[in-house]
Amino acid sequence: xxxxxxxxxxxxxxxxxxxxxxxxxxxxxxxxxxxxxxAQDTASLMRSARELARRGIRVAxxxxxxxxxxxxxxxxxxxxxxxxxKTHAEALELDGRIAxxxxxxxxxxxxxxxxxxxxxxxxxxxxxxxSGLALxxxxxxxxxxxxxxxxxxxxxxxxxxxxxxGDSASAIAFLSGLL
Numbered sequence: 344x345x346x347x348x349x350x351x352x353x354x355x356x357x358x359x360x361x362x363x364x365x366x367x368x369x370x371x372x373x374x375x376x377x378x379x380x381x382a383q384d385t386a387s388l389m390r391s392a393r394e395l396a397r398r399g400i401r402v403a404x405x406x407x408x409x410x411x412x413x414x415x416x417x418x419x420x421x422x423x424x425x426x427x428x429k430t431h432a433e434a435l436e437l438d439g440r441i442a443x444x445x446x447x448x449x450x451x452x453x454x455x456x457x458x459x460x461x462x463x464x465x466x467x468x469x470x471x472x473x474s475g476l477a478l479x480x481x482x483x484x485x486x487x488x489x490x491x492x493x494x495x496x497x498x499x500x501x502x503x504x505x506x507x508x509g510d511s512a513s514a515i516a517f518l519s520g521l522l
Contacts, residue, residue, distance in 0.1 A: 353427035364392040364402040373440035373522035380447025426466035450481030475502035477514040
């Protein structure tokens with residue numbers, strides 16, 4: 344059974360942390376960065392993380408800064424967390440493949456992180472460094488910054504799954520096949 348490991352700090356703020364859930368098997372593994380919604384309960388995130396872990400995928404569940412920090416800070420935190428995982432890949436036994444799974448506002452942050460290239464550029468990365476996206480509960484309308492996703496251009500990641508908030512089983516199947 345997969346278990347949550349110690350928190351890893353990827354920035355100076357107390358909420359800039361992530362928890363890693365170890366994947367089944369030995370050796371280096373891909374990682375899915377799981378971004379919950381503000382209203383998302385931790386138990387449902389852990390259920391999804393455990394299911395991915397049973398399939399041999401590590402999962403990084405990120406915390407989010409709330410309140411005065413705003414959505415832009417949350418999105419930049421996603422980029423910093425990805426950079427942390429890439430920089431520490433060997434020590435964390437990651438194989439370099441990274442996918443993002445966002446639910447609700449987490450889906451907005453996942454999409455904006457790769458669509459607006461500035462977020463990844465700040466940490467020395469590009470959208471092509473992301474293997475895929477699973478976006479649950481993300482509409483086609485403007486995101487939390489009031490920007491329509493089409494404003495950033497075409498598809499920035501070749502593999503994208505879009506589903507409803509409750510489509511966790513389909514997102515898990517998509518990410519398992521992708522990674």
